[in-house]
Amino acid sequence: xxTIGKQKFGSYDRDDVVFLLKDLSDYNxxxxxxxxxKAIQAGQHYSESLPIEYQPxxxxxxxxxxTLHEYKLKVALCAGxxxxxxxxLKGKDTVLVSLARAGTPIGIMIKRYIAAKYxxxxxxxxxxxxxxxxxxxxxxxxxLKKHAGKNIQFVDGWTGKGAISIELTKACNRFYEKHKxxxxxxxxVLADPGNCTSLYGTREDFLIPSACLNSTVSGxxxxxxxxxxxxxxxxxxxxxFYKNLQKSDVSNEFLDIITQEFSGVYELAExxxxxxxxxxxxxxxxxxxxxxxxxxxxxxxxxHYVKPGxxxxxxxxxxxxxxxxxxxxENSPYVRHIKALAGERGVEIVHYPDMSYTCCGLIKKVxx
Numbered sequence: 001x002x003t004i005g006k007q008k009f010g011s012y013d014r015d016d017v018v019f020l021l022k023d024l025s026d027y028n029x030x031x032x033x034x035x036x037x038k039a040i041q042a043g044q045h046y047s048e049s050l051p052i053e054y055q056p057x058x059x060x061x062x063x064x065x066x067t068l069h070e071y072k073l074k075v076a077l078c079a080g081x082x083x084x085x086x087x088x089l090k091g092k093d094t095v096l097v098s099l100a101r102a103g104t105p106i107g108i109m110i111k112r113y114i115a116a117k118y119x120x121x122x123x124x125x126x127x128x129x130x131x132x133x134x135x136x137x138x139x140x141x142x143x144l145k146k147h148a149g150k151n152i153q154f155v156d157g158w159t160g161k162g163a164i165s166i167e168l169t170k171a172c173n174r175f176y177e178k179h180k181x182x183x184x185x186x187x188x189v190l191a192d193p194g195n196c197t198s199l200y201g202t203r204e205d206f207l208i209p210s211a212c213l214n215s216t217v218s219g220x221x222x223x224x225x226x227x228x229x230x231x232x233x234x235x236x237x238x239x240x241f242y243k244n245l246q247k248s249d250v251s252n253e254f255l256d257i258i259t260q261e262f263s264g265v266y267e268l269a270e271x272x273x274x275x276x277x278x279x280x281x282x283x284x285x286x287x288x289x290x291x292x293x294x295x296x297x298x299x300x301x302x303x304h305y306v307k308p309g310x311x312x313x314x315x316x317x318x319x320x321x322x323x324x325x326x327x328x329x330e331n332s333p334y335v336r337h338i339k340a341l342a343g344e345r346g347v348e349i350v351h352y353p354d355m356s357y358t359c360c361g362l363i364k365k366v367x368x
Contacts, residue, residue, distance in 0.1 A: 002236050004142070009241050010219035011249050016108045019221065020127045020139035021100065024230055024238040029222075034366060037321040041367040047130045047226040051319040053214050053242060060344075063337050064217075064250075068209040068257060070333070075208060076261035078190045078201025079106065080269025083113040085199055085277060086188060090151040095143060096124040099164065099187075100239065101218040102157035102311070105210050105255060106190055110155060112259050117266060123147060128224035128237035131163050135171035136237045137178075144181065155188045157208060160312040161287040161303070162196035193309050193357055194287030201272075205358040207334040209254065211311040214318055216248045290355050294326065298362060305363040308355070310334050316361030317341040323364035326352035334358050 002022050003009040009019050029050040031039070040046050056064070086094060098107030104126045111124045127139035143152065159165060165187050172185040187197045193205035210217045222240040225231070231238050291306045300306060305323075307316050316322045317338065325342050327335060327349055338359060342349055352360070 010221045011246065011251050012104070012108065012219040013252075016111065016255075017098070017104055017124045017126050017219070019100070019104075019219075019239070020125050020136065020142060020236050021221070021224065022231060022235045022238040023241060024222075024225055025240045025243070027230060027240070029225060029227075029240065033319070034321055037364075038367045041365065045130075045133065045226075047133060047224065047237075049227075050222050050225065050240065053216075053222075053245065054318045055245075055248065056213065057344075060212075060337065060340055063340055064209060064212045067207060067212060067337060068254060071207060071209060072257050073261050073265070074206065075109075075190065076258050077265045077268055077272070079109040079258065080113055080262060080265045081201040081272040081276065082106075082188050082190065082199065083110045083117075084269050084273030086110065086153050087114055087118060088273065088277060089199075090153055092118075092120045092122070093150045094122050095147045095150045095152050096122055096155055097140075097143060097152050098124065098126045098155040099129045099168075100126045100224050101215070101221050102210070103155045104218055104221070105251070106157050106188075107155040108255055109258055110188070112255070113262050113269075116259070116262050123150075128226070128239070129164060129167060129171065130224060130226050130237070131167050133226055134167065134174065137175060138234065139236050140175065140183075141179070152183055153188055154185070157210065158189050158191040158309060158311045159187075159194040159196040159200075159287070160307060160309045161291045162194045162285045165194075165196040165285075191309075191311075195282065195284045196287065198281040198283060200276075205309050205334070205356070207310045207337070211314045212337050213250070215242050216245055217251055217254050219251045220245055220249055286356070290357065294352075294355070294360060294362075298324070300362065301365070305365065307361040307363065308357040309360070310338070310358050313338055313359045313361035314341070316363060317345060317347070320361075321364045321366055322347045323362045325349045326355070326360040326362065328353055328355055328358055332358055 188199040192200035225238040
């Protein structure tokens with residue numbers, strides 16, 4: 001059953017976001033991390049199953065809160081810079097379409113910023129895009145029918161090596177071929193360390209606190225699922241609503257803390273947006289070149305096993321079977337949670353100064 005019209009899917013208020021996802025909460029999709037990794041490396045697509053949700057110990061959660069309060073102003077400013085650019089480039093007839101799930105809290109930030117600053121309520125939806133399988137076209141068609149003539153703006157949290165940026169461009173090209181509807185494939189993100197987009201708050205590889213956790217900072221929604229056994233050609237892509245984790249949910253608290261900072265960054269956000277709109281922004285996908293070098297230096301057979309950036313490194317530790325963590329500077333304030341996770345999982349940290357990213361996660365080959 002698609003979630004439109006459902007009373008409640010996820011822990012966010014429907015005024016903040018509408019999820020265009022099929023509810024798979026009653027299905028058993030989770031598997032032990034190592035078994036799931038073996039299946040993925042043997043050829044199963046990552047979107048057909050789910051990792052078991054990592055529930056952090058009290059000490060790690062305390063680190064999340066420390067990080068949140070330390071960087072709340074920086075996150076608010078980056079969100080403001082992105083929001084100002086979107087508003088200036090696309091105006092009030094914009095529909096925010098965030099990519100579930102890391103994009104969802106960022107899309108809410110942008111919606112709230114524009115509402116607070118410009119008193120305009122911009123629609124916000126969250127849908128699924130999956131590497132090598134594309135975007136949820138049923139969800140896109142629903143949005144276009146409901147908001148005919150409006151400007152879609154895709155939103156995500158950050159870029160790594162640019163896989164989702166590339167996937168989005170391919171998806172928009174396919175969508176045009178099939179439906180003769182031209183969509184802007186520019187991806188709005190808070191941080192673009194991989195130089196993959198022209199619409200960002202910063203290109204610094206810094207820690208966005210929502211990267212520290214999984215569903216408990218993302219509206220209690222799982223990663224999105226595309227599995228033929230549960231998703232028909234007429235369905236939206238699927239996801240689970242982890243109602244059992246409600247006591248651990250910090251999704252709305254996280255957003256409220258960031259939102260409270262908006263009024264103090266308006267002037268700086270306007271200035272930052274103006275500078276970026278007028279600047280020549282080179283989209284070089286330089287992250288992919290660095291990934292190839294890391295692949296060579298550590299004799300890694302597939303670039304899929306190399307996950308650069310703070311956000312992607314965190315995901316490796318939370319969801320995959322990590323082999324090593326590369327760090328540019330172990331004293332960086334952005335890697336405290338990564339060091340904690342690596343220590344908990346017994347993962348080696350390697351000093352690797354020759355990269356622009358703050359850190360990089362390497363996935364262990366487990367099916368040999």
